[in-house]
Amino acid sequence: MxxxxxxxxxxxxxxxxLLWQQWNIDTAPKPVTPVTQNSDSTGSSSADLQLTTADAEQSVATVAAAARTITVSTDVFNLRIDSRGGDIVGLELPAFELNKGEGDAYPLMRKLNGFEYVAQSGLIGRDGPDDSRNPRPVYTAEKSSYALSSGATELVVPLLFNHNGLQIEKRFTFVAGQYDVRVEYFIKNQSTEVKTVQPYQHMVQTIDNGEGSSMMMPIYRGAAFGTSSERYNKYAFDDMQEKNLLEATTGGWVAMLEHYFVSAWVPDAQTDNQLYSLVRNGQGVIGAKGPAVNIEPGAEITLTSTFYAGPKDQDSLAKIANGLDLTVDYGFLWFISQPLFxxxxxxxxxxxxxxxxxxxxxxxxxxxxxxxxxxxxxxxxxxxxxxxxxxxxxxxxxxxxxxxxxxxxxxxxxxxxxxxxxxxxxxxxxxxxxxxxxxxxxxxxxxxxxxxxxxxxxxxxxxxxxxxxxxxxxxxxxxxxxxxxxxxxxxxxxxxxxxxxxxxxxxxxxxxxxxxxxxxxxxxxxxxxxxxxxxxxxxxxxxxx
Structure with missing residues (x-):
């Protein structure tokens, strides 16, 4: 003995x-293979979703002169919004240094040469301005820079666009001290016809970005999602390359993970949503689509979702969506780790x-x-x-x-x-x-x-x-x-x-x-x-x- x-x-x-072995599995570069786009039950396929500027060069050339970057500063964010599509193309966390003592804010989302990590959302469907048949909408904003005032508790950034009789306001609402952002579409049908739109939200990230974890640390970089029946599921980039995700759920959420931080889209918890993934041009995408919505002439509707980007704070994440706190991944021993934490x-x-x-x-x-x-x-x-x-x-x-x-x-x-x-x-x-x-x-x-x-x-x-x-x-x-x-x-x-x-x-x-x-x-x-x-x-x- x-x-x-x-x-x-x-x-x-x-x-x-085992940790070293898992590190090799999680971080080894994988070849990007083409995947077949899957159609969903609503008749709108993943191919209808517009991704990045690299995916629509002709459309970009048409509207490039009108597009601009809108900067947003709060106590927890330094954020950049592209007026084309209203996409979040840059996001820094000033409360977290990239390297200790150097003072540089942690860049969670960014667009660099050879690497892209952005959050996109829009309206597709028959009359949606983000449908792939149209160039991405270029929103207008009153200012090019917004900042949360000292002592203020909330900052609203409204973006406006008119499209074929639809008056659209895409509104970002930031709350002091919080890493979750309310993203709303206020849509008014000013035409004499019924209009149909379908909301979507997703994250786009370059797969082979050269960023690896230390061999001594089992760090996961990839996607995850949660449904009404399964609270937490990892969905690695190599999984995306093998098969597109296609999950129907009430509520749900999708996320991109890295060691201490997470970005996530949480669609309306009361609607029937479809979670999806795809790989295109070396980029992995995970997102959610809501149901198609009909807007009667003269009617107004509001479509709401939540975007989170920040540290893996279990208490905050648990309040946003069921299972989102499990992105702090303790593995199969989570029921012991959580009380210890x-x-x-x-x-x-x-x-x-x-x-x-x-x-x-x-x-x-x-x-x-x-x-x-x-x-x-x-x-x-x-x-x-x-x-x-x-x-x-x-x-x-x-x-x-x-x-x-x-x-x-x-x-x-x-x-x-x-x-x-x-x-x-x-x-x-x-x-x-x-x-x-x-x-x-x-x-x-x-x-x-x-x-x-x-x-x-x-x-x-x-x-x-x-x-x-x-x-x-x-x-x-x-x-x-x-x-x-x-x-x-x-x-x-x-x-x-x-x-x-x-x-x-x-x-x-x-x-x-x-x-x-x-x-x-x-x-x-x-x-x-x-x-x-x-x-x-x-x-x-x-x-x-």
Whole structure:
């Protein structure tokens, strides 16, 4: 039976391999293959949707002179709207620096040479101005620049356009302190005929953009969506290239994800919408279309949707749409990670330091797991005490394996020892520690968060590699306290070099994660000393015979 350190090392090695493997799957460039456009139940196909300027060069040339960029500034946004289509073509988050200490706002959405990430919305259908049969509408605005005034709670940016008897106002409403934007279409039919339009919203992003995650961090960049029946589904770019998404749902949402940030369109929650994706000209698109709407002569209607662009703040996202908070992706252990995240943020509210909060939650989790840890070490000690008797049985029945098994079980029963007692506690604890790991990986709150001394960003690696070295030393001490029951010389050498290997591996890990593992090791050392002292008083050996 191996010690806790052996099991933990094996578990860490397995998890690390799986994370590295998933990183390769998620970030490896994929060839862009043409896809067949699917038609929807309303008779309006994905081909009717206008994407970017690259998709309609002739139309752009016709109206280029009239188009202009409208800038919008709030306390949380620096945003650029293209008057052609009313598309969001640039969005920065001034509360989040691109690189810590440099002062540059994080550019979530942008149009650069070779890369594009924009949010589009419009009206298609028989009389929609954004139908592919028409050039994109060029809206007019009273000003080219809008800013949220000091002390104001709301900023409204109206864009106007007239199209074949339809008077259209596309209105963006920004609220102070909020990353969700209300996008409305106010449409008045000034003609003598019934007009039919269909709203759509989608995000467009270049697929092979050269932006990858660190090999040590399992960062997902791609799309996701939610329906009334399935709250959260990842839909990676390679999925888009294989098959177009086509999901009918009441409400729902679509999103583009990157490590700490998300952009999302949330259509009217009361209408029957169609979620879709497509790939065109090397760009991945995920969006939603609402039902076609008939507008009687002289009638006015309002079509509303919500656009979100900002940090993965679980509380805010949960209020916007059902399941949108799951874009903070804790994987299959989300039901454990979410309570742990709540506990972490609660602790941080008292200690006002995320590094101290990590130490506190590690103390709490390790303390809660102490009964299992005690069972584990006591079980291993009993197994060590039984080793002479086990060796005797193995020598007696070495020629008769069928009798050896029952004899071993009888020995365990007689001595009241569970041979799995050392493994089961670790199996129970591992999901909790993995869930806590994902909390640290996914929480935007840790991005650029300082700890103390030389650690000024818990989401970045230790600049002087002090924590990885301390982690390796603590791992080495744990091995000394609980020598491995390994007789093979090669295995002994491998285990001896494990602390060094993991110290090197952790050099590139975020310092918050290394802090967590280091503190966890220190607590384990203290627990070992305390448990071993109690077992020695009972006459149980705590070291290898």
């Amino acid at each position: 191996e010690s806790q350190r052996s099991l933990l090392v094996i578990g860490l090695a397995l998890v690390s391999f 709540w506990l972490l943020t609660t602790i941080q509210g008292f200690v006002v330091n995320w590094g101290v909060a990590i130490i506190c939650i590690t103390l709490i989790v390790k303390g809660a797991m102490y009964p299992l840890t005690k069972v584990q070490y006591e079980s291993m000690a009993k197994m060590r005490n039984l080793k002479p008797k086990i060796d005797e049985l193995q020598a007696r029945y070495k020629e008769d394996r069928q009798k050896m098994g029952p004899a071993m079980m009888e020995l365990y029963r007689k001595e009241k020892v569970n041979p799995m007692g050392g493994c089961l506690p670790m199996i129970i604890q591992m999901p909790i520690f993995l869930a806590l790991y994902w909390v640290f990986v996914e929480s935007v709150e840790l991005r650029h968060a300082p700890f103390m001394l030389w650690i000024n960003d818990l989401s970045a690696q230790d600049p002087y590699y002090v924590l990885p070295v301390l982690f390796g030393l603590s791992m080495f001490l744990m091995q000394k306290l609980t020598p491995m029951q390994v007789t093979d010389p090669m295995q002994q050498k491998i285990m001896m070099w494990m602390p060094v290997a993991f110290s090197v591996f952790f050099l590139w890990f975020p310092s918050g994660l290394v802090l967590y593992w280091f503190v966890s090791n220190l607590i384990s050392l203290a627990q070992m000393l305390y448990i071993y002292k109690g077992m020695e008083k009972k006459g149980l050996h705590t070291k290898k015979a």
